[in-house]
Each structure stands twice: as C-alpha cells, then as structure tokens.
Amino acid sequence: xxxxxxxxxxxxxxxxxxxxxxxxxxxxxxxxxxxxxxxxxxxxxxxxxxxxxxxxxxxxxxxxxxxxxxxxxxxxxxxxxxxxxxxxxxxxxxxxxxxxxxxxxxxxxxxxxxxxxxxxxxxxxxxxxxxxxxxxxxxxxxxxxxxxxxxxxxxxxxxxxxxxxxxxxxxxxxxxxxxxxxxxxxxxxxxxxxxxxxxxxxxxxxxxxxxxxxxxxxxxxxxxxxxxxxxxxxxxxxxxxxxxxxxxxxxxxxxxxxxxxxxxxxxxxxxxxxxxxxxxxxxxxxxxxxxxxxxxxxxxxxxxxxxxxxxxxxxxxxxxx
Amino acid sequence: xxxxxxxxxxxxxxxxxxxxxxxxxxxxxxxxxxxxxxxxxxxxxxxxxxxxxxxxxxxxxxxxxxxxxxxxxxxxxxxxxxxxxxxxxxxxxxxxxxxxxxxxxxxxxxxxxxxxxxxxxxxxxxxxxxxxxxxxxxxxxxxxxxxxxxxxxxxxxxxxxxxxxxxxxxxxxxxxxxxxxxxxxxxxxxxxxxxxxxxxxxxxxxxxxxxxxxxxxxxxxxxxxxxxxxxxxxxxxxxxxxxxxxxxxxxxxxxxxx
Numbered sequence: 001x002x003x004x005x006x007x008x009x010x011x012x013x014x015x016x017x018x019x020x021x022x023x024x025x026x027x028x029x030x031x032x033x034x035x036x037x038x039x040x041x042x043x044x045x046x047x048x049x050x051x052x053x054x055x056x057x058x059x060x061x062x063x064x065x066x067x068x069x070x071x072x073x074x075x076x077x078x079x080x081x082x083x084x085x086x087x088x089x090x091x092x093x094x095x096x097x098x099x100x101x102x103x104x105x106x107x108x109x110x111x112x113x114x115x116x117x118x119x120x121x122x123x124x125x126x127x128x129x130x131x132x133x134x135x136x137x138x139x140x141x142x143x144x145x146x147x148x149x150x151x152x153x154x155x156x157x158x159x160x161x162x163x164x165x166x167x168x169x170x171x172x173x174x175x176x177x178x179x180x181x182x183x184x185x186x187x188x189x190x191x192x193x194x195x196x197x198x199x200x201x202x203x204x205x206x207x208x209x210x211x212x213x214x215x216x217x218x219x220x221x222x223x224x225x226x227x228x229x230x231x232x233x234x235x236x237x238x239x240x241x242x243x244x245x246x247x248x249x250x251x252x253x254x255x256x257x258x259x260x261x262x263x264x265x266x267x268x269x270x271x272x273x274x275x276x277x278x279x280x281x282x283x284x285x286x287x288x289x290x291x292x293x294x295x296x297x298x299x300x301x302x303x304x305x306x307x308x309x310x311x312x313x314x315x316x317x318x319x320x321x
Numbered sequence: 322x323x324x325x326x327x328x329x330x331x332x333x334x335x336x337x338x339x340x341x342x343x344x345x346x347x348x349x350x351x352x353x354x355x356x357x358x359x360x361x362x363x364x365x366x367x368x369x370x371x372x373x374x375x376x377x378x379x380x381x382x383x384x385x386x387x388x389x390x391x392x393x394x395x396x397x398x399x400x401x402x403x404x405x406x407x408x409x410x411x412x413x414x415x416x417x418x419x420x421x422x423x424x425x426x427x428x429x430x431x432x433x434x435x436x437x438x439x440x441x442x443x444x445x446x447x448x449x450x451x452x453x454x455x456x457x458x459x460x461x462x463x464x465x466x467x468x469x470x471x472x473x474x475x476x477x478x479x480x481x482x483x484x485x486x487x488x489x490x491x492x493x494x495x496x497x498x499x500x501x502x503x504x505x506x507x508x509x510x511x512x513x514x515x516x517x518x519x520x521x522x523x524x525x526x527x528x529x530x531x532x533x534x535x536x537x538x539x540x541x542x543x544x545x546x547x548x549x550x551x552x553x554x555x556x557x558x559x560x561x562x563x564x565x566x567x568x569x570x571x572x573x574x575x576x577x578x579x
Binding site: 190191192193195196198199202203205206207209210211212269270 | 401402405411413417418419420421422426430431433435444445446447
C-alpha cells in the first residue's frame with residue numbers, strides 16, 4: 001500500500017512538474033477560448049498559424065532572454081534594442097547593400113548586450129539596474145536619431161526575408177521561430193557553453209572554484225540577449241516595412257512573462273528554451289483570444305502582468321524546494 | 322618534533338612555506354609532509370594560518386617563499402590549474418556543487434567529455450552518454466549511497482552532496498585531496514558518511530589533507546595531525562600517540578609538543 005501511494009505521489013509530482021506547466025497552461029487557455037469564442041474563427045489552423053507568425057519577434061527575444069536569466073541576469077533593455085536595431089538597419093538599408101544594413105542592426109544589439117554585460121561585471125551592480133539605465137538611454141537615442149519619425153523600408157529582399165516571405169506555403173516567420181528554438185536549445189542543453197551558463201547561474205562560487213570563467217560566461221549571456229533582441233528588431237522592421245522608435249516598447253513584460261511561465265528561473269540556474277518558445281505562444285494565444293473577445297490592449301496588459309505574477313509564484317515555490 | 326625526512330612514498334611535502342599579507346606574516350616557515358594514502362589533519366585556532374596554507378598548496382595564493390614537493394619533485398604551483406595539473410584537488414566546505422545539475426553533470430563540470438565527432442566537438446557538443454557511463458563507475462568506486470548519477474543535486478542530502486564533491490576530486494585522478502571542513506555544514510549521520518568516504522579513498526592510496534575543527538572527527542579518520550600556531554607548525558603527531566585532550570592543548574597552546 002505504502003509503495004503504491006508513494007509511486008502515485010511521485011507520478012503526481014512528475015505531472016505537476018514546473019517544466020510542463022506551460023504546456024498545460026497553453027492547452028487550458030486554448031480550450032477556454034475555444035468555448036468562449038466558438039462563434040469566431042479562433043479554433044482554426046489559419047488563426048494559430050497567424051498567432052505563431054505574429055509572435056515570432058517575441059519568441060526570438062524570449063529565447064535570448066532565457067540565456068540572460070540562465071546566468072542569473074535579466075535584460076530590461078531588450079525592447080529598446082528592438083527599436084534601435086530596426087532604426088539602424090532602416091537608416092542604412094538604402095545606402096549600403098541590405099545584408100550590411102542587417103549586420104549593422106544586429107551588431108548594434110550585440111554591442112548593447114556587450115556594454116550591459118561589461119558594465120554589470122565592472123560595476124558589480126545588478127543587471128536589473130544597468131539594463132534599466134541602458135533601456136532609457138537607448139530608447140532616448142532611438143527617438144533622437146529619427147526625430148520621432150518612422151523610417152520606411154522598401155527593400156523587397158529585406159521585407160521578404162524578415163517579414164512576408166515564404167518557402168512554399170511555410171512563412172519565413174516559422175523558419176525564424178524554428179531556428180531560434182533549435183539554436184537556443186542546442187546551445188543551452190547540448191554544449192559545454194550552455195552547461196557552464198547554467199552552472200554559473202546555479203552556483204557562481206562553485207563555478208569559479210572549478211575554473212569556469214564566470215565573468216566571460218555572464219557577459220556572453222548578455223550579448224546573446226542583446227543579439228536576439230536585435231534579431232527581433234529585424235523581424236518587426238520586415239513585417240511592418242519600416243522602423244519606428246516605438247517598436248518593441250511594450251514587449252518587455254510579454255517577453256519576461258513568456259520566459260518565466262516557460263519554466264526558466266528568474267534567479268538563474270534553471271532555464272528552458274522550449275518552455276520560452278511555448279510561453280511566447282501562450283502569450284500570443286491570450287492576446288489573440290482577448291482581441292477576438294473584444295477586449296482592448298489595456299486588458300491584454302493586465303493579462304500579461306497576471307501571468308508574470310503566476311509564473312513567478314510557481315517558480316519561487318519550486319526554487320525554495 | 323617529527324623531522325621531515327625525505328621518504329620515497331611521500332605524496333606531498335611543504336618546506337619552509339612563508340606567506341605575508343601586507344605587513345602580516347600569516348605563515349612563518351611551515352614544513353610537513355603527507356605520505357601516500359595518509360590522512361593528515363590540519364588543525365589550529367582561527368588565524369593560525371590553516372586557510373592560508375591550504376590556499377598556497379591549492380594555488381589560490383602562491384607562497385612568498387618555500388617549496389612544495391610532489392612525489393619528491395619540487396613543483397611550481399602558481400594557480401589552481403597548476404595544483405590540479407599536479408594532482409591536487411580541493412573539496413570546499415561550502416558544497417561546491419550546482420543544485421540544478423544531476424550528479425553526472427556535477428562530476429564533469431568544466432571537464433566535460435566532448436563528442437568524438439570533430440564537427441560537433443568544435444561546437445562544444447557534450448557526450449552525455451560517456452559522462453554518465455564514467456559517473457556510474459566513479460560512484461561505484463566510492464560505494465556511495467547516491468541513488469543514481471541522474472539524480473539532481475538538490476534532491477540529495479548534505480552528506481551525499483559532499484560525497485559528489487569528493488567523487489569529483491577522486492574522479493579527476495587526484496593523488497592529494499585537500500578538504501576544507503567537509504563536515505562543518507553536516508549533521509552527525511551525514512558527517513559519518515563523509516568520514517567513511519575519507520577512510521575509503523585513503524585506503525585506495527589517495528592522500529588527504531583534512532582541515533577540521535572537530536577533534537572527534539580528526540581522531541577518527543586521521544593518521545596524523547599537524548597543528549599550526551601563529552603561522553608555524555607547532556606540532557606534528559601521530560594520532561595513535563595522542564589523546565583528544567592533548568590535541569586540544571596543542572591547538573590552544575596550553576600544551577607544547579614533546
């Protein structure tokens with residue numbers, strides 16, 4: 001009897017494991033909206049395809065944020081990097097060959113990540129504060145360099161690859177999502193570097209004692225987060241055929257909520273790239289459902305905030321175990 | 322005082338180690354040696370120089386003056402990596418393990434086995450299978466009570482975690498393991514497990530330098546005790562020749578070495 005009940009509690013524990021929470025949440029939310037919105041096209045393949053496509057920039061940012069959180073950092077500047085990188089690319093795309101403009105846009109994000117990482121290590125201050133500052137600086141710069149004006153991007157190759165393009169019937173956005181998922185997952189779960197990232201996030205003192213270059217690992221994580229945000233900037237610019245200082249402005253909360261609900265600890269050492277991707281889809285489904293239900297952007301913000309709180313509550317419980 | 326003769330099976334010998342921090346002389350010429358498979362307790366009051374001596378040997382703070390010999394050969398230990406290269410591993414008091422990693426990943430942290438495929442290897446692709454295989458062997462060697470190499474460290478007891486740290490040191494082919502208060506954070510039962518593990522690795526020919534404040538543990542697992550006082554080796558005695566009270570006396574300075 002004892003044996004039986006033990007196994008049962010173990011099974012329950014496994015099922016209720018935080019890793020899977022985001023999948024249950026996604027199924028529950030879809031089921032809920034399917035009932036409530038049965039009159040609409042919510043529960044249809046085109047709608048879900050649309051959600052995944054629209055969510056792609058968030059997905060890419062969430063994968064990058066997972067790396068920052070894995071080492072115990074956070075990057076609040078991702079939203080502002082989206083705008084900066086899109087503007088850098090948009091301003092250059094008619095002057096230089098478009099791939100160069102893309103490289104410049106991506107480099108701006110990598111550079112911000114590098115500065116964030118180096119400043120955090122150098123000043124020995126929380127990355128929360130450093131990136132809060134850089135968020136302000138960068139969004140200010142994004143406003144100044146364009147005088148609050150939009151930069152149209154008319155280069156067809158660019159908008160095809162980062163927006164409207166497709167391989168057969170598969171949108172390029174799926175390719176980017178898949179690429180973010182695979183690259184992020186392989187990097188974090190299959191390589192020595194990923195292992196060191198999680199080790200540093202889990203116990204920096206022990207990692208240092210075992211000879212891991214903790215500073216280098218932590219800076220690299222911030223560079224990845226910045227680079228991913230810049231990639232999201234390209235995807236926004238491609239989809240919207242232009243760049244604007246306000247791009248990505250409202251994404252920070254969405255990204256952090258997506259990563260947190262996906263099972264990544266906000267305090268380092270535990271991270272899931274797949275969870276972050278599915279978490280971003282969950283946020284996309286909720287947005288989509290709320291819109292179809294007739295709610296405004298304001299209610300969507302409330303929903304995102306609530307999800308973050310729920311995710312953190314579950315995560316903290318797990319971390320204290 | 323026991324004279325420090327050079328004997329063939331000496332695993333580690335330190336000669337006249339001096340170390341100062343600013344104007345403070347932490348070590349004023351410490352000499353002692355550890356035989357192969359011997360467990361030597363390093364004792365002393367706070368500030369006696371134990372930690373400084375350990376940091377010299379483990380390469381964290383190289384000594385100002387004096388020599389370190391491994392197997393009778395003088396070696397330069399200028400960094401923790403040098404120490405590791407010489408077969409000296411350190412097990413820390415504060416449980417240097419990663420809580421969310423399983424046993425296998427902890428055993429191989431920063432010494433991962435990479436895929437034999439040259440392309441995957443270039444990207445740092447880990448060979449989890451091989452690491453798991455070797456972990457199982459390592460745990461068997463230490464007859465540890467760790468349920469599985471797949472178990473996450475956070476689900477293990479303090480004693481089991483310390484066992485993982487020790488297994489890691491031994492697994493890396495350490496000839497000399499320095500343990501800095503390995504049982505300080507543990508309960509009685511857990512500490513006993515760690516002490517048994519120390520005896521076991523000693524029986525496998527590994528030398529242990531055990532820093533401890535726990536006289537009972539020292540009496541139980543050590544063959545010999547070196548007592549530091551004011552940066553000098555005040556005593557170097559065989560455990561079988563001394564009582565716990567006399568050992569305490571040597572540490573506090575109430576008793577002088579014969």
